[in-house]
Amino acid sequence: MKKIANVIISIVILLVLSSCATMKAVPKDRAIAKFIELYNSGDTVRMTEMTSIPMLIDGEIVARNTDADFFWNSLAKAGFTLDGSESFTVEPLGANSSLVFGDTMEVGTFFAKYVPETAVLVRVKGPVGDFILLLSGRKGPYPFIFGFTGPLL
Amino acid sequence: MKKIFLIIFIAIIAITTYGQNTSLVYVDGWVDIRSAGELFEAFPGDSLRAGDSVITGSDSYAELEQKNLSSIFVEPDSIFTIREMEGSSGKETVLSTTVGSVSFKFGKLFGIEPIIATPSMVAGIRGTELTVYAGEDGSTLIAVDSGLVTVESQGVSVDLVKDEGVEVLPGEVPGEKFSLLGREMDFASWNAEKYESLIADPETGLKHMGNQLDGFITEIVILDNLLTELKMEKEYIKKEWQKILDEQGKEQGKAFFNKNVHPLDLKTGPLFLNIRYYSLSSLSFRRFILGGLYLDMKARYIMDVNNNEYQKFLSMYEDVMNSFEESVVPFLDANDI
Amino acid sequence: MYKKIVLVLTVFALVMIISSCGALLGNSIEERVQQFEIDLNGSRSSIIENFSSDCGNYNAMNIATYWSDNTSVFDDDYKTFNIVIPSDPAETFTTTYSDNAGGPYNIKFYLVNEGDFFSGDNWKIRTIWVDDSVQIN
Numbered sequence: 001m002k003k004i005a006n007v008i009i010s011i012v013i014l015l016v017l018s019s020c021a022t023m024k025a026v027p028k029d030r031a032i033a034k035f036i037e038l039y040n041s042g043d044t045v046r047m048t049e050m051t052s053i054p055m056l057i058d059g060e061i062v063a064r065n066t067d068a069d070f071f072w073n074s075l076a077k078a079g080f081t082l083d084g085s086e087s088f089t090v091e092p093l094g095a096n097s098s099l100v101f102g103d104t105m106e107v108g109t110f111f112a113k114y115v116p117e118t119a120v121l122v123r124v125k126g127p128v129g130d131f132i133l134l135l136s137g138r139k140g141p142y143p144f145i146f147g148f149t150g151p152l153l
Numbered sequence: 154m155k156k157i158f159l160i161i162f163i164a165i166i167a168i169t170t171y172g173q174n175t176s177l178v179y180v181d182g183w184v185d186i187r188s189a190g191e192l193f194e195a196f197p198g199d200s201l202r203a204g205d206s207v208i209t210g211s212d213s214y215a216e217l218e219q220k221n222l223s224s225i226f227v228e229p230d231s232i233f234t235i236r237e238m239e240g241s242s243g244k245e246t247v248l249s250t251t252v253g254s255v256s257f258k259f260g261k262l263f264g265i266e267p268i269i270a271t272p273s274m275v276a277g278i279r280g281t282e283l284t285v286y287a288g289e290d291g292s293t294l295i296a297v298d299s300g301l302v303t304v305e306s307q308g309v310s311v312d313l314v315k316d317e318g319v320e321v322l323p324g325e326v327p328g329e330k331f332s333l334l335g336r337e338m339d340f341a342s343w344n345a346e347k348y349e350s351l352i353a354d355p356e357t358g359l360k361h362m363g364n365q366l367d368g369f370i371t372e373i374v375i376l377d378n379l380l381t382e383l384k385m386e387k388e389y390i391k392k393e394w395q396k397i398l399d400e401q402g403k404e405q406g407k408a409f410f411n412k413n414v415h416p417l418d419l420k421t422g423p424l425f426l427n428i429r430y431y432s433l434s435s436l437s438f439r440r441f442i443l444g445g446l447y448l449d450m451k452a453r454y455i456m457d458v459n460n461n462e463y464q465k466f467l468s469m470y471e472d473v474m475n476s477f478e479e480s481v482v483p484f485l486d487a488n489d490i
Numbered sequence: 491m492y493k494k495i496v497l498v499l500t501v502f503a504l505v506m507i508i509s510s511c512g513a514l515l516g517n518s519i520e521e522r523v524q525q526f527e528i529d530l531n532g533s534r535s536s537i538i539e540n541f542s543s544d545c546g547n548y549n550a551m552n553i554a555t556y557w558s559d560n561t562s563v564f565d566d567d568y569k570t571f572n573i574v575i576p577s578d579p580a581e582t583f584t585t586t587y588s589d590n591a592g593g594p595y596n597i598k599f600y601l602v603n604e605g606d607f608f609s610g611d612n613w614k615i616r617t618i619w620v621d622d623s624v625q626i627n
Contacts, residue, residue, distance in 0.1 A: 060444045074452030109490040174544045204549025237546025410592035422562040429550035
């Protein structure tokens with residue numbers, strides 16, 4: 001009886017912990033793969049939920065949920081998908097990471113002010129070249145997205 | 154016992170909310186306040202400082218009150234900001250709608266009437282009820298319910314009275330005024346129509362937006378030149394002052410300083426704050442109007458990035474951004490981002 | 491017993507709320523102007539905290555160049571500033587200040603109390619006039 005109670009308590013604790021959202025956690029490969037899967041599923045509502053606002057798209061700071069929602073919807077409408085074969089590469093945040101998005105004061109400030117140190121740059125193939133996803137933290141199985149840019153030249 | 158708790162609770166709420174100038178009195182759905190670059194969820198009772206923006210989503214709405222004398226109604230999908238600048242008759246409050254639809258009902262609230270602004274125009278008002286529609290293409294439509302409104306853009310003014318309206322395209326002079334009688338104003342369809350024509354010809358739209366940004370930049374450059382001149386004059390006179398200090402002593406130096414340097418010191422601060430006003434307006438325009446168009450174009454052409462039209466757009470966009478970087482960014486800092 | 495627990499929890503909650511609201515950080519008018527003077531003569535990195543969030547120029551002046559450059563009337567080069575603070579000043583009061591360059595100049599302050607039940611008085615500067623010219627509003 002005591003064993004069952006312990007198992008139930010453990011499950012409850014795990015459930016509570018897994019439902020907690022944090023922006024500061026290094027995303028694991030599995031979570032990144034799940035994120036790409038989420039994007040490719042076309043669930044733009046969930047994508048917006050997993051978008052940290054403000055978000056960076058190229059050199060543009062997206063300051064409204066509505067704009068992030070519009071962007072994910074527009075990409076889905078355009079039929080844009082990411083390579084789901086888990087062949088992405090992951091790079092931790094470095095001193096020059098912001099330059100991938102742009103060499104401006106706004107981009108530099110965005111990284112300094114809004115991007116946690118736990119963030120990673122994920123390079124993933126798209127239909128027209130490689131794209132960068134700036135991911136950090138976790139909510140359920142997915143990391144949050146802080147930035148998106150590409151195709152890389 | 155319960156009653157006592159209730160009384161204490163109400164008293165605490167009353168005490169904590171007293172003395173606020175502009176506050177949110179009603180919020181429906183999720184509304185954000187953007188303050189010093191950070192986003193906070195808005196709640197009734199929240200107060201706004203100048204420079205803060207109220208951002209409504211597609212299904213949210215907010216009402217603001219200023220000193221209980223004026224009401225501001227921020228409709229869905231809108232960005233509304235209160236700013237302040239140095240005008241010809243002292244400090245002027247500027248109620249700025251970057252995008253979306255905002256209605257105003259004024260009492261006698263500021264001593265001097267506030268200025269209504271959008272990216273493409275400014276309007277002076279007198280005892281007025283009006284609605285401002287700021288389109289995502291940078292256009293503005295003003296509809297007056299009562300009072301007198303003077304709309305100004307690119308140096309040309311149009312006076313509007315009850316039941317009159319006017320449209321202003323970004324970077325253009327005000328259009329012909331029209332009667333609102335028998336005309337149902339619908340922001341959503343007006344905005345959709347404006348945006349469709351923008352996206353049908355993004356190059357022309359971007360050109361207009363570039364002109365609008367140039368308007369802000371011109372103001373910044375004029376004020377910055379004035380400030381630089383003043384500072385140069387100040388530095389020059391300060392050298393003379395130093396000489397007098399060395400040769401004639403502290404008392405003479407002080408008298409010279411009070412008479413010649415201090416009057417210049419009184420001018421530089423307000424001048425700089427006006428430059429900041431135009432810089433922050435440019436930043437809003439860049440973030441929500443230009444940035445919105447960029448995101449839309451990126452998504453539209455993401456499967457065809459080498460498309461000639463898109464490449465042309467990107468090249469024009471880069472030019473606009475270069476002007477922004479060169480003329481506006483020097484007056485911004487991390488607190489603004 | 492139950493009542494006792496509720497009472498203890500209520501007291502604990504009140505203590506937590508009061509301490510989180512910074513009850514000990516309140517300022518009288520005199521203390522606020524004194525702090526402003528200290529900040530003018532110091533690094534100026536936190537000088538903005540002396541001002542009410544209702545200041546129309548709050549965001550505009552929330553930039554280092556305004557305070558550290560020779561832009562504002564309180565030019566960094568003129569340190570040390572010395573504001574004559576009257577005892578028990580009213581929310582709007584006029585006094586004088588001087589700096590190492592010149593003065594005395596007339597300075598008028600208007601302060602607002604942003605304190606609440608928990609924090610006590612917390613006066614902040616809303617407007618500053620120097621020689622009748624609005625410098626900060």
